[in-house]
Amino acid sequence: xxxxxxxxxxxxxxxxxxxxxxxxxxxxxxxxxxxxxxxxxxxxxxxxxxxxxxxxxxxxxxxxxxxxxxxxxxxxxxxxxxxxxxxxxxxxxxxxxxxxxxxxxxxxxxxxxxxxxxxxxxxxxxxxxxxxxxxxxxxxxxxxxxxxxxxxxxxxxxxxxxxxxxxxxxxxxxxxxxxxxxxxxxxxxxxxxxxxxxxxxxxxxxxxxxxxxxxxxxxxxxxxxxxxxxxxxxxxxxxxxxxxxxxxxxxxxxxxxxxxxxxxxxxxxxxxxxxxxxxxxxxxxxxxxxxxxxxxxxxxxxxxxxxxxxxxxxxxxxxxxxxxxxxxxxxxxxxxxxxxxxxxxxxxxxxxxxxxxxxxxxxxxxxxxxxxxxxxxxxxxx
Ligand SMILES: CC(C)(COP(=O)(O)OP(=O)(O)OC[C@H]1O[C@@H](n2cnc3c(N)ncnc32)[C@H](O)[C@@H]1OP(=O)(O)O)[C@@H](O)C(=O)NCCC(=O)NCCS
Numbered sequence: 429x430x431x432x433x434x435x436x437x438x439x440x441x442x443x444x445x446x447x448x449x450x451x452x453x454x455x456x457x458x459x460x461x462x463x464x465x466x467x468x469x470x471x472x473x474x475x476x477x478x479x480x481x482x483x484x485x486x487x488x489x490x491x492x493x494x495x496x497x498x499x500x501x502x503x504x505x506x507x508x509x510x511x512x513x514x515x516x517x518x519x520x521x522x523x524x525x526x527x528x529x530x531x532x533x534x535x536x537x538x539x540x541x542x543x544x545x546x547x548x549x550x551x552x553x554x555x556x557x558x559x560x561x562x563x564x565x566x567x568x569x570x571x572x573x574x575x576x577x578x579x580x581x582x583x584x585x586x587x588x589x590x591x592x593x594x595x596x597x598x599x600x601x602x603x604x605x606x607x608x609x610x611x612x613x614x615x616x617x618x619x620x621x622x623x624x625x626x627x628x629x630x631x632x633x634x635x636x637x638x639x640x641x642x643x644x645x646x647x648x649x650x651x652x653x654x655x656x657x658x659x660x661x662x663x664x665x666x667x668x669x670x671x672x673x674x675x676x677x678x679x680x681x682x683x684x685x686x687x688x689x690x691x692x693x694x695x696x697x698x699x700x701x702x703x704x705x706x707x708x709x710x711x712x713x714x715x716x717x718x719x720x721x722x723x724x725x726x727x728x729x730x731x732x733x734x735x736x737x738x739x740x741x742x743x744x745x746x747x748x749x750x751x752x753x754x755x756x757x758x759x760x761x762x763x764x765x766x767x768x769x770x771x772x773x774x775x776x777x778x779x780x781x782x783x784x785x786x787x788x789x790x791x792x793x794x795x796x797x798x799x800x801x802x803x804x805x806x807x808x809x810x
Contacts, residue, residue, distance in 0.1 A: 438795055443694060447626065447790070452485050452778055453618040460698035464618060465489065473705050478588055478613035479503060482560065482774040485618050486553065486781070500587070506561035507582035507591065509569075510540040514579060517566070522574040526567065526766050527656075531646040533566040534559065534769075538639030545637050549781050555638045556777030563773060564588055567766045568595035589613060592770065597758070605757050608713055609767070612750060615702045616768050618775030620695070624649040625772075625779050632780040633790040645776045646769055652689065655768040660689035661751035662761045665722050674728040682736055690748030691733055697741030706749035713756035722752045 439445050454463040462469040464481060465488050472481055483491045483499050491499060516536055520529050538544040541558060543551045565582045572579055572595070580595040589610040593601035601609075621629070627648035628641040649655035668677055681688050693700055714723035730744055754764045 436793075436795075441694070442626075442792075447621055447629070448783060448786075450620065450779065450782055451488050452775065452782065453620050455620050455695050457693070457695035457697050460696060460701050460704070462619070462701045469615065469701050470705055473611050473614050476614060478610050478617070478771070478774075481614045481617050482778075485774055485778045486556070502557050503561045503588070504584040506558045507565065507584050509562055509565050509582075510537075513537070513540065513562075513566070514569070517569050517573050517579070520570065520573065522576075524570075524574070526570060526762050527646065527650040527769075529570045530563070530567060530766055530769055531643055531650070533570065534563060534646055535639065535643040537562060538637065541639070544639055547635065547637070547784065549784070552638050552777065552781045552784070556773070556781070559638070559642055559773050559777060560588070563770050564592035565595060567763065567770065568592055571596060571760070571763060588770070593757075596763075601757075604713075604716065608709065608753060608757050611705075611709065612753060612767060613771040615705065615746060615750075616771035618772070618778065621779075622775075623651075623654045625775055628776040628780055629783050630790045632783060633787055635787070638777060638780055641780050642773060642776050645772070649768060649772065650765060655747075655765045655772075657689050657745070657747035658751045658754065658764040658768070659761050661748055662755055662764065664689060665725055665751065665755075666761075668725055671721070671725050671728050674725055675732055678729055678732040679736070688729065688733060690751065691737075691744055692742045693745045696743065696745065699743045700745045702746040703744040703749055706746065706753055707744070710749040710752040710756070714752055717756040717758075719752065719756050722755060726752055 451465065454466070455461070464472060465484050467484065467490075472484075476484075479500050480491060480496055483496060513533065513536065516533065517529075520532065537559065541555060543555060546552075546555075561582075569579045577598070580598060582591045583594060584591075586594060586600075587606075587610065590601060590606040593606060593609060619625070624645040628645040631641040631644040632638070652660050664677075668674060678688060710726070711723050714720050726749060730748070733742065733744075751764065754767060755761070759767065
């Protein structure tokens with residue numbers, strides 16, 4: 429906190445501000461713990477599915493078998509895109525970055541939803557289901573459009589991860605690949621009031637609508653200090669190309685006081701528990717797909733960072749090993765952050781619904797530090 433001239437303190441980056449209560453995810457940054465509704469993220473990654481984890485986050489409890497089946501059906505019944513959305517994908521420039529495209533497409537969905545401005549929790553949950561269900565088709569088919577491939581419609585007999593990979597690649601993924609993506613979706617589904625979730629809350633707190641909140645959140649997630657870090661990690665690994673170059677690269681970055689992407693976190697000062705899981709996962713997938721070099725380089729970066737800055741509480745975050753994981757699944761680098769979107773819709777929508785139960789407009793103040801009583805100087809005298 430920095431002292432301001434008024435009685436208030438400036439909390440730069442809101443790092444020490446607790447903006448509201450939530451029952452969705454618990455983070456203990458000192459001990460490296462993340463729980464969704466009290467259940468450890470590791471247990472969910474090992475045993476749950478993305479769909480079940482979303483149910484947990486939105487209903488604050490695990491579903492029964494029949495509840496999960498009904499929830500899954502609701503999602504799959506909403507997979508199909510409105511006809512005009514296919515045309516809109518075609519109209520987007522093929523050179524557009526997927527995050528720009530997705531922000532536009534998610535925003536456009538609102539105009540095809542008669543409930544877009546309905547604000548009841550039930551309507552907002554239905555919109556959340558639509559966003560969750562339709563976004564994978566938007567991402568996969570924007571990728572097909574830019575590669576001059578024919579569109580592939582989502583398959584309601586498949587779960588979200590399998591349906592997405594089938595649309596993306598034109599063939600069903602192996603069980604290992606589908607499971608890998610499903611686990612990544614679980615791990616990214618919610619994380620307290622991270623920047624994009626908070627951005628969504630600022631929007632919903634004006635009593636705007638869920639589509640606007642999610643559009644705001646997509647734009648916020650895109651930055652390299654947030655969701656964009658996984659792409660930056662992969663570019664780094666590709667540029668390095670060889671483990672022998674790692675040490676000079678990392679030490680050079682630290683000497684120049686530059687950030688090593690995929691490290692550090694506002695809340696975690698211990699190892700990010702999502703990174704713990706992804707590290708093991710990335711190792712196995714890299715070995716299975718001939719990408720050991722990527723994993724070995726990542727491990728070496730981690731070793732050098734540990735010697736240099738672990739004492740300052742800087743460890744790998746979720747984006748560090750998700751880069752190797754996504755690359756091993758066969759995703760293009762600029763689709764890494766869109767995977768984060770596909771998953772974090774769960775957190776964005778859940779927090780919006782929760783916040784609206786006791787809504788208060790989010791509107792902080794700034795400490796004005798400019799001049800006062802300045803004269804208005806006419807143009808010809810300036
Ligand atoms: C995530 C992040 C923005 C959090 O930043 P923050 O809470 O505002 O922390 P600060 O920027 O105040 O950094 C605190 C110190 O750690 C250092 N630091 C933080 N992240 C670092 C990184 N990735 N590489 C090198 N040093 C880092 C800062 O230089 C600073 O050092 P100093 O005290 O000597 O000046 C930051 O760690 C970062 O930029 N990481 C890289 C991007 C990334 O991976 N983002 C994904 C997050 S899930």
